[in-house]
Amino acid sequence: MLRYLIExxxxxxxxxxxxPRLIFIMPLFAMIIFPYAANFDVxxxxxxxxxxxxxxxxxxxxxxxxxxxxxxxSNVSGTYDEAMKSIEADESDVILEIPLHxxxxxxxxxxADLMVSANAVxxxxxxxxxxxxxxxxxxxxxxxxxxxxxxxNMVSIPAMELVPLYRYNPTLKYEVFMVPALLVMIxxxxxxxxxxxxxxxxxxxxxxxxxxxxxxxKWTFILSKLIPYWVIGYVVVxxxxxxxxxxxxxxxxxxxxxxxxxxxxxxxxxxxxxxVISNYATTVQQAILMMFFFxxxxxxxxxxxxxxxxxxxxxxxxxNISPLKYIMQVFRLVYLKGSSFNELxxxxxxxxxxxIVFYTWAILSYRKTG
Amino acid sequence: xxxxxxxxxxxxxxNFTAVDAITFEVxxxxxxxxxxxxxxGKTTAMRMLCGLSKPTSGIGKVAGFDIQKDPEKIKKxxxxxxxxxxxxxxxxxxxxxxxxxxxxxxxxxEINQRIDSLLQTLGFTTEKNTMVKSLPLGWKxxxxxxxxxxxxxxxxxxxxxxxxxDPAARRQFWxxxxxxxxxxxxxxxxxxxxxxxxxxxxxxxxxxxxxxxxDSPTNLKEKYKVQSMDEVFFQLARGAKAKE
Numbered sequence: 001m002l003r004y005l006i007e008x009x010x011x012x013x014x015x016x017x018x019x020p021r022l023i024f025i026m027p028l029f030a031m032i033i034f035p036y037a038a039n040f041d042v043x044x045x046x047x048x049x050x051x052x053x054x055x056x057x058x059x060x061x062x063x064x065x066x067x068x069x070x071x072x073x074s075n076v077s078g079t080y081d082e083a084m085k086s087i088e089a090d091e092s093d094v095i096l097e098i099p100l101h102x103x104x105x106x107x108x109x110x111x112a113d114l115m116v117s118a119n120a121v122x123x124x125x126x127x128x129x130x131x132x133x134x135x136x137x138x139x140x141x142x143x144x145x146x147x148x149x150x151x152x153n154m155v156s157i158p159a160m161e162l163v164p165l166y167r168y169n170p171t172l173k174y175e176v177f178m179v180p181a182l183l184v185m186i187x188x189x190x191x192x193x194x195x196x197x198x199x200x201x202x203x204x205x206x207x208x209x210x211x212x213x214x215x216x217x218k219w220t221f222i223l224s225k226l227i228p229y230w231v232i233g234y235v236v237v238x239x240x241x242x243x244x245x246x247x248x249x250x251x252x253x254x255x256x257x258x259x260x261x262x263x264x265x266x267x268x269x270x271x272x273x274x275x276v277i278s279n280y281a282t283t284v285q286q287a288i289l290m291m292f293f294f295x296x297x298x299x300x301x302x303x304x305x306x307x308x309x310x311x312x313x314x315x316x317x318x319x320n321i322s323p324l325k326y327i328m329q330v331f332r333l334v335y336l337k338g339s340s341f342n343e344l345x346x347x348x349x350x351x352x353x354x355x356i357v358f359y360t361w362a363i364l365s366y367r368k369t370g
Numbered sequence: 371x372x373x374x375x376x377x378x379x380x381x382x383x384x385n386f387t388a389v390d391a392i393t394f395e396v397x398x399x400x401x402x403x404x405x406x407x408x409x410x411g412k413t414t415a416m417r418m419l420c421g422l423s424k425p426t427s428g429i430g431k432v433a434g435f436d437i438q439k440d441p442e443k444i445k446k447x448x449x450x451x452x453x454x455x456x457x458x459x460x461x462x463x464x465x466x467x468x469x470x471x472x473x474x475x476x477x478x479x480e481i482n483q484r485i486d487s488l489l490q491t492l493g494f495t496t497e498k499n500t501m502v503k504s505l506p507l508g509w510k511x512x513x514x515x516x517x518x519x520x521x522x523x524x525x526x527x528x529x530x531x532x533x534x535x536d537p538a539a540r541r542q543f544w545x546x547x548x549x550x551x552x553x554x555x556x557x558x559x560x561x562x563x564x565x566x567x568x569x570x571x572x573x574x575x576x577x578x579x580x581x582x583x584x585d586s587p588t589n590l591k592e593k594y595k596v597q598s599m600d601e602v603f604f605q606l607a608r609g610a611k612a613k614e
Binding site for chain 1: 417420421422423424441442443445446448450452454455456457458459460461465468469470471472473474475517
């Protein structure tokens with residue numbers, strides 16, 4: 001019985017004008033475009049400079065800021081008010097004001113003030129922008145001190161420098177961190193949305209009635225809906241991993257077997273969840289809206305963009321019901337750290353529980369008799 | 371031998387009583403016409419007998435099984451054709467037949483043979499590989515009926531099987547029904563075409579959720595002293611209006 005049902009699902013998927021293309025184009029598109037968009041390095045900060053001093057020291061500082069690569073000098077203003085106007089006009093993000101007698105004070109009094117003010121409408125850009133700027137100024141400060149010390153032949157003051165060693169992502173490249181997680185996201189989109197649209201689609205076309213009047217077992221029917229998405233999920237994971245390898249030059253440090261094992265569990269869990277939604281919805285629109293809501297919730301609670309540890313306690317608690325959280329941890333750990341199955345027990349039990357719960361729930365919520 | 375029994379079978383949706391304590395029996399091999407105006411409760415009653423809808427109260431037995439307790443056992447023994455075409459439009463003619471044959475447990479070897487002989491009988495061999503969505507309505511209905519009796523059930527339920535097609539197509543469809551009845555399949559058919567009622571062995575006429583008349587067409591015409599089933603129906607329907 002199952003064989004005939006699975007055969008039917010595959011024929012329908014193959015003949016759908018949309019699904020076969022989606023399976024290939026979506027991972028391709030997402031894996032190449034999304035990592036550029038999900039880039040947390042803040043670059044191209046527009047800087048407005050007010051240089052009252054116009055000395056060689058102030059010029060050197062500006063030079064240094066410019067050469068850092070993070071800033072674009074948007075304008076050089078005469079007064080603070082002018083600079084503020086450029087912020088209001090959204091032309092600048094950060095203002096650096098160098099006061100009159102900056103050079104003289106620095107040499108004579110060994111002390112000078114600078115003012116940095118940042119537009120915090122985009123808090124991330126403003127915050128990071130002023131932090132970068134503070135760093136560059138501190139750096140410049142060191143240079144100046146060294147130079148002055150040489151000049152006056154003072155005893156050098158020892159300085160400490162911290163050299164961090166970043167394990168598992170030595171160059172702190174964001175794509176190393178984001179690509180495995182985006183891979184999971186695209187897998188979730190496809191293996192969640194397609195089943196969510198499936199059963200409710202049969203309800204709308206009326207074919208479910210012809211099915212419900214047959215002696216087909218509920219578990220058989222649900223399994224026949226699940227297996228095709230399993231296969232599709234494998235295809236999506238494989239394509240996405242291929243792009244990660246050939247385009248981003250990333251390959252998992254751990255074993256492929258671990259990846260596919262966990263992907264299998266996740267697909268059963270998430271497709272099962274999609275089928276649950278499909279069972280409760282009466283129209284395709286309802287199913288899409290419901291799935292959209294849960295997808296957003298699961299993604300935000302998964303730690304894709306922000307670490308789960310940064311969330312308040314109650315949000316961390318809710319994040320435990322996001323299957324995405326566990327599979328994302330697995331993909332990041334296996335890709336970056338090369339974790340093996342033995343280190344992933346927690347994720348394994350979580351995902352296998354989700355798989356059992358959602359598959360069972362999908363069977364129970366499928367009603368043959370209204 | 372009784373193959374369908376209903377005793378005070380009732381279905382309520384909130385305050386609305388769609389089927390109001392109907393009682394009747396259908397014997398093996400009969401063509402039983404289940405008549406009534408639109409909204410009289412025919413489809414609801416049929417869906418209860420097929421195990422698609424739970425009755426609010428009353429007893430129903432189909433093929434010897436209780437509709438409350440054993441709906442899945444009933445489903446093994448019946449075929450069903452819904453009012454709305456419910457085969458898969460994106461599957462080919464033979465693929466639909468194969469699917470339902472397989473679900474009902476027709477042996478794999480036999481499925482292909484049955485498909486070929488069925489299509490030959492229907493004169494439909496050339497359309498074996500046609501996608502169902504491109505068939506005309508009359509042919510869709512014949513195909514849906516063939517799929518419903520593909521597994522040789524004891525009883526077949528047909529819900530307004532000939533809605534929306536011309537008299538010639540309806541005539542052809544009824545020939546298929548007679549063929550099935552000749553093979554011993556009990557036919558339970560709803561319709562609101564009174565000429566079709568004349569083809570049935572016995573008919574029941576449903577008005578506002580109740581069965582107001584039940585007999586052979588000949589007896590009913592005698593009882594109401596009229597010439598056609600059309601007039602029988604009009605008299606009963608007028609009764610319904612008078613009460614409102």
